[in-house]
Amino acid sequence: MAVKTESPGSPSLRKRKKEETTNNATEGSEEQPKFTDEQLQAVEKIRKCKDYYEILGLTKDAGESDLRKQYKRLALQFHPDKNKAPGAVEAFKAIGNAFSVLNDPVKRKRYDTYGLEAMQTTETHPTQEGYYTYSTFEGDITAEELYNMFFHGQAYARRGGGTHFQRFYTRQAHAQAYQEDNRSALMQILPLIFVVSVSLLSSFFVSDPPYSIQRTSKYYIERRTNSLDVPYFVQKNFVQNYEDSIQRIERQVEDEHILTMRTSCFRERNYKENMIWRAKHFRDNGLEAKAKDLRTPSCDTLNELYKLYNKRL
Numbered sequence: 001m002a003v004k005t006e007s008p009g010s011p012s013l014r015k016r017k018k019e020e021t022t023n024n025a026t027e028g029s030e031e032q033p034k035f036t037d038e039q040l041q042a043v044e045k046i047r048k049c050k051d052y053y054e055i056l057g058l059t060k061d062a063g064e065s066d067l068r069k070q071y072k073r074l075a076l077q078f079h080p081d082k083n084k085a086p087g088a089v090e091a092f093k094a095i096g097n098a099f100s101v102l103n104d105p106v107k108r109k110r111y112d113t114y115g116l117e118a119m120q121t122t123e124t125h126p127t128q129e130g131y132y133t134y135s136t137f138e139g140d141i142t143a144e145e146l147y148n149m150f151f152h153g154q155a156y157a158r159r160g161g162g163t164h165f166q167r168f169y170t171r172q173a174h175a176q177a178y179q180e181d182n183r184s185a186l187m188q189i190l191p192l193i194f195v196v197s198v199s200l201l202s203s204f205f206v207s208d209p210p211y212s213i214q215r216t217s218k219y220y221i222e223r224r225t226n227s228l229d230v231p232y233f234v235q236k237n238f239v240q241n242y243e244d245s246i247q248r249i250e251r252q253v254e255d256e257h258i259l260t261m262r263t264s265c266f267r268e269r270n271y272k273e274n275m276i277w278r279a280k281h282f283r284d285n286g287l288e289a290k291a292k293d294l295r296t297p298s299c300d301t302l303n304e305l306y307k308l309y310n311k312r313l
Contacts, residue, residue, distance in 0.1 A: 257305075
């Protein structure tokens with residue numbers, strides 16, 4: 001019996017090949033993304049974290065280098081291209097959000113002060129196994145953009161990511177400027193600290209100073225300077241021992257008192273200005289009004305001393 005063969009271009013052969021191709025495509029579309037148990041457990045661990053430090057696996061005293069190192073490690077581990085476990089995308093976003101907050105000094109200070117509730121919004125995402133709820137921070141840069149900044153560098157900037165680079169490094173520049181302002185304030189106080197330190201050191205080489213600004217069991221007799229009416233305390237035999245140098249001692253008392261008032265006034269003004277800046281930064285009108293009403297008693301005392309001094313000239 002002759003076997004019936006089909007020519008390569010016959011309609012029946014073309015139909016059968018088309019059905020095989022369709023069946024193969026259908027089978028391929030039913031394949032599920034592959035992931036390991038370790039990847040799924042890692043995603044579950046991130047999902048259960050309620051703290052940005054916990055998400056990154058760091059302590060509150062972690063520095064900038066530790067933050068960057070840990071972010072790079074976790075971003076590579078949870079990037080959707082490398083981790084196909086359910087919830088990996090949300091875990092990747094949570095890691096990026098945690099880094100965005102903790103790497104910004106202003107946001108980090110706010111987070112440390114007010115906690116997660118002041119920084120987050122809650123999102124619920126459906127998955128194959130149910131619903132995952134994540135707490136996220138709406139930052140200036142998305143998790144994917146942050147990832148590209150770290151791992152694709154200048155190539156990402158040429159493709160249009162330069163704006164986010166500029167935002168990122170502008171925040172870094174602001175943070176550096178804030179630190180420099182603090183150092184500048186410290187440099188202004190250093191001369192005052194030096195003078196006070198010298199006075200304290202000199203006290204170790206003198207048995208008994210002639211006076212004390214504070215009342216003590218040894219210095220209990222109160223006197224007041226002739227020029228500025230500044231109170232000071234002396235021992236019982238002060239007049240007999242320092243009769244010829246009382247005027248010089250009173251000038252020293254007044255100089256020390258003015259120096260103390262200047263130091264206190266500087267601290268009070270600096271604290272008040274920082275509170276006003278913080279209130280404006282967070283757009284808290286109530287806090288700003290409260291900060292502007294803060295009194296600076298040392299500055300008021302210093303002004304009164306200057307008025308009294310000018311009056312007696």
